[in-house]
Amino acid sequence: MPVAGLYFHIPFCRQACNYCDFHFSTVLKDKENVLKAMLLELENRKNYLSTNELSSIYFGGGTPSLLREEEINQFIQTALLYFKLSPDAEITFEVNPDDVNASALSLWQRAGINRLSIGIQSFNNEELKWMKRQHSQEDSVEAVRLAQSIGFSNISIDLIYGSKFQNLNSWEETLDRAISLNPAHVSAYNLTIEQKTELGLKHKRGLEPGIDDQLSVEQFKRMRKKLLDAGYVHYEISNFAKPGFKAKHNSAYWKQEPYLGIGPSAHSFDLNSRQWNYANNARYCKTIEAGEAHYESEVLSIKERYNEYVLTGLRTSGGCNVQWIEGSFGEIFKNHFETSANKKKGVFKIENGVYSLNEDGLLQADAIASDLFLL
Ligand code: SF4
Structure with missing residues (x-):
């Protein structure tokens, strides 16, 4: 029986972080309307997935921790009218550290949330201020400890490296701090400067430095070593992830499993086509209410599906499996993959027909994947 993931995009934040390129609005007065439209979208698309079993529900954003108890319950209870949960289903809720307190944690627990993803980003207060985050590193430590003491064992923390505030030592200090809190999962992203963000605009005017790629590579290597050692x-x-705590929801994306995304800017995938909802709250609500198309879509060709498999597979330790490529796409694709990958053996570990990247390979994963594409 196939399983699928359900994603809710909560497109509101109290304040814009300087680097953030996700879709969100700080006009909180529109929240009620958008949430209403999202529930309607869920009802309209309840048959989108070819299964009624969910292995994961993920509340992302934006800032899901802005939701009130009854709003969270409404999303989960409505989803359960149309879908059943796998016995070990993961329900993740993204939260900002400044929203974490004992009563919020209890209500998230009561709602059935069993995994928290805490947007810590940095343990350096000067850097947090520059990012325009609303919390301090002390808030983050308190948030993780409190969540653990209340019984959340599956906690992920988000970190960002590569900013102008970090040298190798300060990044190692942030990692040591993170490891000392013993979260089950760590997501660490290399900062990118996106054009339309405050950081991007300042960078264009020469008011912010660019990213030091060489430093980012070193930071990646130190992070990898420290976390593997831990x-x-x-x-x-x-x-x-600590053993047994890989993120089910994100892993499903990387394994090309189907998912339904609800809310402005959310993406959906049914194995053959992709839809992406309008990334504009007013337009999203208006089209949903009028029963009109609220997304753009594309049907993926077999080559596009193969290329996506290679791109996402090579970013994971599970790598790309030649038998799976042959079974899913045919012999021509399998031969193309093997011939192109075998020219690059220095960056691959190859075991039983599974090609995964070693550390040198991971540092150039996207470039390697594009050399393996079929165009
Ligand atoms: S990083 Fe998170 S909290 Fe900050 S603006 Fe983006 S979505 Fe909102």
Whole structure:
């Protein structure tokens, strides 16, 4: 029986972080309307997936921790009208450290949330201020400890490296701090400067420096070593987990499993086509209410599906499996993959027909994948 993932995009934040390129609005007065439209979208698309069993529900954003108890319950209870949960289903809720307190944690627990993803980003207060985060590193430590004491064992923390505030020592200090809190999962992203963000605009005007790529490579290597030494499994370029705590929802994306995304800017995938909802709250609500198309879509050709498999597979420790390529796409694709990959043996570990990247390979994963594409 196939399983699938359900994603809710909560497109509101109290304040814009300087680097953030996700879709969100700080106009909180629109929240009620958007949430209403999202529930309607869920009802309209309840048959989108070819299964009624969910292995994961993920609340992302934006800032899901802005939701009130009844709003969270409404999303989960409505989903359960149309879908059943797998016995070990993961329900993740993204939260900002400044929203974590004992009563919020209890209500998230009561709602059935069993995994928290805490947006810590840095343990350096000067850096947090520059990022325009609303919390301090002390808030983050308190948030993780409190969540653990209340019984959340599956906690992921988000970190960012590569900013102008970090040298190798300060990044190692942030990692040591993270490891000392013993979260089950760490997601660490290399900062990128996106054009339309505050950081991007300032960078264009020469007011912010660019990213030092060489420093980012060193930071990646130190992070990998420290987290591996601390018992984490490096299972995707930006993701590390204690054994048994890989993120089910994100892993499903990387394994090309189907998912339904609800809310402005959310993406959906049914194995053959992809839809992406309008990334504009007013337009999203208006089209949903009028019963009109609220997304753009594309049907993926077999080559596009193969290329995506290679791109996402090579970013994970599970790698790309030649038998799977042959079974899913045919012999021509399998031969193309093997011939192109075998020219690059220095960056691969090859075991039983599974090609995964070693550390040197991970540092150039996207470039290697594009050399293996079929165009
Ligand atoms: S990083 Fe998170 S909290 Fe900050 S603006 Fe983006 S979505 Fe909102």
